[in-house]
Amino acid sequence: MAQAKNVTVSQGVRMLFSLMTPNESSFATVQEVPTYVSQATPYFTGLIILEIVLGWLKKDGPRIKINDFITSLSAGVMSRLPQLMMRSLELSAYIYVWNNFRLLELPWDSAWTWWLAFLGVDMGYYWVHRFAHELNILWAAHQVHHSSEYYNLSTALRQSVTQQFSSWAFYLPLALMVPPSVFAVHIQLNLLYQFWIHTELVKDLGPLEWILNTPSHHRVHHGRNPYCIDKNYAGILIIWDRMFGTFAPESDHVVYGLVHPISTFEIWTVEFLYYPYLWQRFWEAEGISNKLSVIFKGPGWTPGKPRLGDIADIPQITGEEMPYNPTWSPAMQAYVLVQFFLLLDVYNNLLMDQTILSEMTVLLLTAYVLLSLTSLGFLIDQRANAAEMEMLRCVLTMALLRFGYIKPLVPLLAFPIEAFVLISAVYWSLQCVNQRINRMKKEN
Numbered sequence: 437m438a439q440a441k442n443v444t445v446s447q448g449v450r451m452l453f454s455l456m457t458p459n460e461s462s463f464a465t466v467q468e469v470p471t472y473v474s475q476a477t478p479y480f481t482g483l484i485i486l487e488i489v490l491g492w493l494k495k496d497g498p499r500i501k502i503n504d505f506i507t508s509l510s511a512g513v514m515s516r517l518p519q520l521m522m523r524s525l526e527l528s529a530y531i532y533v534w535n536n537f538r539l540l541e542l543p544w545d546s547a548w549t550w551w552l553a554f555l556g557v558d559m560g561y562y563w564v565h566r567f568a569h570e571l572n573i574l575w576a577a578h579q580v581h582h583s584s585e586y587y588n589l590s591t592a593l594r595q596s597v598t599q600q601f602s603s604w605a606f607y608l609p610l611a612l613m614v615p616p617s618v619f620a621v622h623i624q625l626n627l628l629y630q631f632w633i634h635t636e637l638v639k640d641l642g643p644l645e646w647i648l649n650t651p652s653h654h655r656v657h658h659g660r661n662p663y664c665i666d667k668n669y670a671g672i673l674i675i676w677d678r679m680f681g682t683f684a685p686e687s688d689h690v691v692y693g694l695v696h697p698i699s700t701f702e703i704w705t706v707e708f709l710y711y712p713y714l715w716q717r718f719w720e721a722e723g724i725s726n727k728l729s730v731i732f733k734g735p736g737w738t739p740g741k742p743r744l745g746d747i748a749d750i751p752q753i754t755g756e757e758m759p760y761n762p763t764w765s766p767a768m769q770a771y772v773l774v775q776f777f778l779l780l781d782v783y784n785n786l787l788m789d790q791t792i793l794s795e796m797t798v799l800l801l802t803a804y805v806l807l808s809l810t811s812l813g814f815l816i817d818q819r820a821n822a823a824e825m826e827m828l829r830c831v832l833t834m835a836l837l838r839f840g841y842i843k844p845l846v847p848l849l850a851f852p853i854e855a856f857v858l859i860s861a862v863y864w865s866l867q868c869v870n871q872r873i874n875r876m877k878k879e880n
């Protein structure tokens with residue numbers, strides 16, 4: 437059976453900007469389609485470093501805070517974990533419809549098919565995204581992506597774990613004629629394009645602003661200024677917003693994030709907090725019609741208001757808005773950053789090797805990644821029980837390093853990493869003892 441190829445460096449860079457050609461990205465079978473998104477990590481990293489460096493050089497460069505940055509990357513990692521266990525639902529549902537209900541079979545090796553799929557997936561994404569904002573039950577998933585109060589490349593990676601379980605439905609009309617192998621390329625390239633537009637460094641792209649979704653257009657989408665609400669849903673082409681009446685150009689200074697900021701960096705809360713809130717609103721609503729409206733109307737809807745709520749209810753921007761950013765020690769910031777990069781290495785190896793690892797190993801490492809995201813999230817959020825969990829995590833990391841489940845990127849670093857993790861385990865054990873003594877003293 438033909439195997440998927442790895443992307444070249446040139447393709448790796450171009451795939452982030454929707455600059456791939458039909459020739460190099462048309463495949464006969466789904467099995468041959470490269471895992472573009474999984475292979476994108478080094479290119480994401482390169483652009484993030486570039487953004488940080490340019491930000492330092494420019495006075496008004498992007499603001500990046502380690503707590504927000506790691507929370508966004510953690511959400512990105514967490515959202516990809518289900519795909520280690522199963523083929524993406526988007527692709528599985530698509531293949532099912534293609535196998536059972538296709539009306540015609542467009543040739544996989546024609547540039548026409550490729551371009552039709554490009555447009556079809558991009559328009560499908562517009563509606564996925566618009567429904568994700570206009571239906572409260574779907575917003576519960578998508579609000580994760582909007583929860584950062586900063587706007588930089590890391591914000592692009594702040595993805596929802598649960599959104600993938602609803603978005604598949606919107607692409608099914610394409611499955612009536614476009615082969616799954618062509619769809620499997622475009623669903624990835626469409627997502628990858630949306631990475632680079634999450635930046636404040638690119639101001640205006642001139643005439644391209646008419647056709648393409650650009651950093652400027654997408655900044656509006658992430659704004660909580662009244663003029664930004666429910667605008668600019670585009671993936672690659674902004675034409676859909678212009679056609680369907682949801683376009684707004686960037687004007688006043690954009691203040692980013694949710695209308696009601698969540699003020700936490702704990703990853704489980706970031707990912708799932710909206711569901712209990714929705715549940716509560718559902719039970720509090722009076723009568724079946726209001727209950728259904730809570731689920732299926734916009735997040736801003738309340739009884740007596742239009743379907744998407746009243747824009748007059750959105751708080752005006754005062755210019756005094758400050759992102760949530762409690763102080764924490766530089767040493768702890770450095771610690772969390774180093775531990776997070778070690779974790780990213782484990783995660784990247786897991787992505788690359790998932791087909792050759794046993795199911796048990798994939799499960800074990802997935803559980804380790806989840807535990808690590810939780811523990812580092814507790815540290816960033818300065819939770820009381822963070823020390824205990826981090827001590828446990830360090831002991832587990834030691835064991836995984838010892839037994840060869842975790843292999844450092846650079847073999848030479850194996851010893852320093854083990855030493856660092858050991859010292860960390862001792863430090864957190866001491867912290868735990870210290871906390872217990874303090875608690876006992878207080879009780880007496």
Ligand SMILES: [Zn+2]
Pocket residue numbers: 565569578581582657
């Ligand atoms: Zn959105």
Ligand SMILES: [Zn+2]
Pocket residue numbers: 581591592634654658
């Ligand atoms: Zn975005």
